[in-house]
Amino acid sequence: MLTIKVLGPGCANCKKVEAIARQAAETMGLQAEFIKVTDYNQITGYNIMSTPGLVINEKLVCAGRIPSPSEVTTWLVNALS
Amino acid sequence: MNITNFLLNLLQGGLGNLAAYLAAHVLLCLVPAFYIAGAMTALIPKESVTRFLGRNTPKYVSYPAAALAGSVLAVCSCTIVPLFAGIYKKGAGLGPAITFLFFAPAANILALVYTGGVIGLDLAFARLFLSLAFGIGIGLIMALIFSRSDIAHDKATDVMFAGQSNKGMRRAALAFLLILVALLLSGTLKVGLLTNSYAQLTLPIPGVDRFQDFLYRLAPYNAAKGEEGVTAQGAILIGLLAMIGLTSWKGMENIHAGFTRWTWIALGLVGLTLLTAALGIQPHAGGLDILFTGKFFGVLLALGVLGWLLRKQLSEDEQRDFLWESWRFVKQIFPLLVVGVFTVGMIRVIIRPEWIEALAGQNTLLGNLAGVIFGVFMYFPTLVEVPIAKMFLSLGMHRGPLLAYLMADPELSLQSILITATIIGRQKAWVYVFWVALFSTLAGLIYGSWIDGTSLGLLVLYLALFLAALAGVLWWANRRNQSRAVAQGVTTD
Numbered sequence: 185m186l187t188i189k190v191l192g193p194g195c196a197n198c199k200k201v202e203a204i205a206r207q208a209a210e211t212m213g214l215q216a217e218f219i220k221v222t223d224y225n226q227i228t229g230y231n232i233m234s235t236p237g238l239v240i241n242e243k244l245v246c247a248g249r250i251p252s253p254s255e256v257t258t259w260l261v262n263a264l265s
Numbered sequence: 266m267n268i269t270n271f272l273l274n275l276l277q278g279g280l281g282n283l284a285a286y287l288a289a290h291v292l293l294c295l296v297p298a299f300y301i302a303g304a305m306t307a308l309i310p311k312e313s314v315t316r317f318l319g320r321n322t323p324k325y326v327s328y329p330a331a332a333l334a335g336s337v338l339a340v341c342s343c344t345i346v347p348l349f350a351g352i353y354k355k356g357a358g359l360g361p362a363i364t365f366l367f368f369a370p371a372a373n374i375l376a377l378v379y380t381g382g383v384i385g386l387d388l389a390f391a392r393l394f395l396s397l398a399f400g401i402g403i404g405l406i407m408a409l410i411f412s413r414s415d416i417a418h419d420k421a422t423d424v425m426f427a428g429q430s431n432k433g434m435r436r437a438a439l440a441f442l443l444i445l446v447a448l449l450l451s452g453t454l455k456v457g458l459l460t461n462s463y464a465q466l467t468l469p470i471p472g473v474d475r476f477q478d479f480l481y482r483l484a485p486y487n488a489a490k491g492e493e494g495v496t497a498q499g500a501i502l503i504g505l506l507a508m509i510g511l512t513s514w515k516g517m518e519n520i521h522a523g524f525t526r527w528t529w530i531a532l533g534l535v536g537l538t539l540l541t542a543a544l545g546i547q548p549h550a551g552g553l554d555i556l557f558t559g560k561f562f563g564v565l566l567a568l569g570v571l572g573w574l575l576r577k578q579l580s581e582d583e584q585r586d587f588l589w590e591s592w593r594f595v596k597q598i599f600p601l602l603v604v605g606v607f608t609v610g611m612i613r614v615i616i617r618p619e620w621i622e623a624l625a626g627q628n629t630l631l632g633n634l635a636g637v638i639f640g641v642f643m644y645f646p647t648l649v650e651v652p653i654a655k656m657f658l659s660l661g662m663h664r665g666p667l668l669a670y671l672m673a674d675p676e677l678s679l680q681s682i683l684i685t686a687t688i689i690g691r692q693k694a695w696v697y698v699f700w701v702a703l704f705s706t707l708a709g710l711i712y713g714s715w716i717d718g719t720s721l722g723l724l725v726l727y728l729a730l731f732l733a734a735l736a737g738v739l740w741w742a743n744r745r746n747q748s749r750a751v752a753q754g755v756t757t758d
Contacts, residue, residue: 195343
């Protein structure tokens with residue numbers, strides 16, 4: 185099962201990323217554990233400059249912007265293989 | 266005074282204030298400002314500035330770069346805080362991080378434009394320059410006070426900032442941003458070329474003047490209180506804004522799934538609103554006079570170029586990110602602004618000018634301190650500090666304490682202090698609060714003296730002497746720290 189972390193304090197952008205990620209996982213019929221990381225000390229541990237950030241299985245795939253659903257799908261597929 | 270009359274007065278006060286803030290001249294500066302902020306967030310790659318914030322960058326580069334980052338990279342706290350944490354922990358250190366943290370809320374584009382449009386250009390420039398001077402000053406001071414702990418956390422090697430390549434802005438994106446600024450300027454500059462009207466059209470709509478009178482009875486025009494009343498133009502604009510809200514909700518909220526018809530309708534309405542705001546509209550007995558001012562043509566031209574750039578020159582990602590970021594700012598800030606402005610209008614009815622004049626009517630130390638303390642303890646959402654400042658101004662507050670309030674309020678909400686404390690620790694956070702309060706008071710005093718007529722040269726001299734004294738103390742403290750560190754066997758930079 186994939187572990188998907190959404191990095192961000194809960195602002196509109198982070199919520200959007202989480203929504204898109206959940207949507208993509210659902211469309212693929214994927215089982216995934218979603219974790220919201222809101223503590224800034226943990227967030228900077230992933231080397232991102234601005235939230236939101238998306239981490240799949242401890243790999244940072246997206247930082248500082250909102251990905252499109254198709255991009256997230258590609259990353260999920262890559263993470264599975 | 267009976268309770269119904271009182272409540273009615275409150276309501277009228279709120280509505281009147283709201284109408285003033287949705288008036289044509291405010292919209293012409295606020296609406297472009299939201300899009301400029303959106304463009305900066307979406308189109309300026311962070312690496313272009315943050316590569317100057319690496320650990321080993323010399324101070325004369327990292328501090329100005331931190332200020333630049335604060336002005337163009339960050340408008341909302343979700344960008345400010347992670348970047349602040351990153352610069353502090355993995356980049357240039359506490360000093361530039363603090364400069365960034367100070368400068369971003371104090372002098373970001375939305376705040377400056379709104380201050381300039383609502384209160385006056387003088388205050389916006391004062392806010393900008395004094396924020397710059399004091400932002401760098403506070404950064405240097407904090408770095409010196411806490412130099413020992415700064416050195417200690419230096420150990421972890423990390424090239425997150427310095428190792429970035431220069432991913433500059435694409436020409437089309439830069440042009441887009443600059444034309445947005447041109448749009449703002451053509452709508453707001455008080456220059457004869459733009460404010461004169463060049464053509465006139467009269468629409469024979471009967472009864473418009475009666476509509477105008479009705480509006481004036483709803484929200485009366487009261488120059489003494491700074492209430493502008495609702496004009497027919499204002500009412501039309503409010504209607505348009507409501508439509509923009511509705512269509513944007515349909516067209517922008519899910520823009521990551523794709524552009525829809527509603528997206529373009531919403532954008533069209535924004536353009537229409539700006540054009541309507543740029544016209545001169547005068548109702549009279551026979552109909553409606555529409556004056557085609559210079560700014561109308563300027564706005565029209567800018568909108569045309571922007572539309573072309575948006576559709577033909579920006580990539581789809583850029584279009585989407587730009588529209589989303591602008592909409593996000595509107596969603597986040599505009600409702601709070603409306604509520605805040607309405608509330609300020611109501612409070613305005615209750616507060617007596619005598620109280621304000623007694624406390625902050627003159628450019629005294631107490632007055633400036635009062636402005637700062639009020640800013641610290643009262644939390645207002647972004648941009649709402651501007652209408653509040655305007656209210657104080659109309660109640661008799663001197664411009665000096667006003668600037669002190671304007672600088673302290675965005676910096677020092679309890680929430681932001683708490684978040685800062687989680688990153689740099691409570692001790693450093695409260696020391697930061699102290700210095701911000703001190704410098705805001707000082708900024709107010711300086712600006713207030715200038716308004717009162719003290720010559721600019723004298724003030725620059727005072728400021729220079731103060732900064733020189735500060736620099737001297739800091740240099741001496743630095744020398745003392747270094748010799749202490751050497752004595753203790755700790756290597757320093």
